[in-house]
Amino acid sequence: MNTKVTIAGVEFKNPVMTASGTFGSGMEYGEFVDLNQLGAVVTKGVANVPWPGNPVPRVAETYGGMLNAIGLQNPGIDVFIERDLPFLRQFDTKVIVNVCGKSVEDYLAVVERLGDTDVDMLEINVSCPNVKEGAIAFGQKAESLYDITSRIKAKAKQPVIMKLSPNVTDITEMAKAAEAAGADAVSLINTLTGMKIDIHKRSFVLANKTGGLSGPAIKPVAVRMVYQVSHGVKIPVIGMGGIASAEDAIEFLLAGASAVAVGAMNFVNPYTTAEVVKGIEAYMEKYGVEDIGELIGGVRE
């Protein structure tokens, strides 16, 4: 049975990754999951300098999901390279670094620093809805996305994944802009902008008022978008949004994703990633699937 997938020339032992921002740099969940079992660890967003993030409360539970407005708190590229990357390199898994910034120059500074390292791929965060500058500002207009993608591609030494926001009119148009600018892959979906109000206090639950909705509640939206995008572009799609089980992951593969990422459900069940890996193998065995490639985009029309 072959579970290997290849994206932009990088071979992953299986299609199961972690969604950025839900897995730190692997250290915390390494206590629950053998990171060697994962296709890749996708890190929390890393900026050129440390970011303090937003005021608390930063998280709120919602029906079948949660809102977060962490605001991309991160220790910056120096600490990442000194501390987090050597930790991740102890494991036989691919390392994809999520890159965030307030300006194109910020992104480029991180991309250039990572060019001197052995990280396997870069994922560019142009879709976080919780920071005032940068991030989603680059990901909601096709022209801006094209511009930042081409400038990053000109500097990047590793293959580049553009992480797309669902908070747009037509996500396929965004994916096409990224593809036209040379992106090697796209990942989707980032969180959907949401809001929760405490009716007893008559106030917003999150200090940031709005936050990104994730978890099983958003899965059908994510599957639909992965299906549409994978039919609109030729570059590989990495699918995510509410994956809680192998069954969910297989839905994304059938919709057209070449790999999948587990996000908010890590917080609920810290063993989710490993269970998804095992469950995909069990599914392949049950249905006599020899190569995982048969599942990718395999939904019958």
Next chain:
Amino acid sequence: MKKKVQAKILSQQKLAEGIYDMWLATDLAKEAGAGQFIGIYTGREAHLLPRPISICEADKEKGALRVVYRVAGEGTAEFSTWQAGDKAEILGVLGNGYSIEAGCGKRTVLMGGGIGIPPMLQLAKELSGAGVETDIILGYRDNQLFLKEEFEKYGRLHVATEDGSVGTKGNVLTVMEREQIEADVIMACGPMPMLRAIKSYARDRQIKAYISLEERMACGVGACLGCVCKTTHKDGHSHVNNARICTDGPVFDAKEVEI
């Protein structure tokens, strides 16, 4: 080592209005210490995230954990309906807990306010076991003095009530003044106004205070960065003066946090 496991409910009883007392059979008890907490999951998929609940007692021999919690929403309301024999998913053991060493050989005062009282029980027990004689000050709203008798065997007990119905009228610091209690170290858990007052009390007298903080949490294991608090110094993990309450805390040296 942190784990998500299934635990069996051993007992459940109501201690006061909205306050419940639940014992859970779990091996996690062996690793649990005062001031640490567990995440308890509801049985409903609509409510996905574990609820952080402090450990009131850890019986290492029996392999049982006790939590005394307040019904604060739909999740904890569901917990209160569980009966002996029911099963619950829990995540633990989480957080750093109190240092027993920090209380040894000193005039140590424990302060618990409201639903911050339960974690002080395991702390009182551990300090007493280490031979430390403590003053224990419990602050209640009214005469519903849950857990009070259980503290009596571990130290000199003082009670304050907001409405003055029992003990000293006022809060835990009113007792310090009224009873002329001298402290080298304060260990406390309670609502934020109480913790702020303790922080400034300790600063003015140049004594140590260890306070247990809470915040809305998602993962409980330090990955999501949801439950941060401002710190005086750049913390080792984030490098941005934001410590994670779930893993760097919940117990902090009061002078290290800005609350």
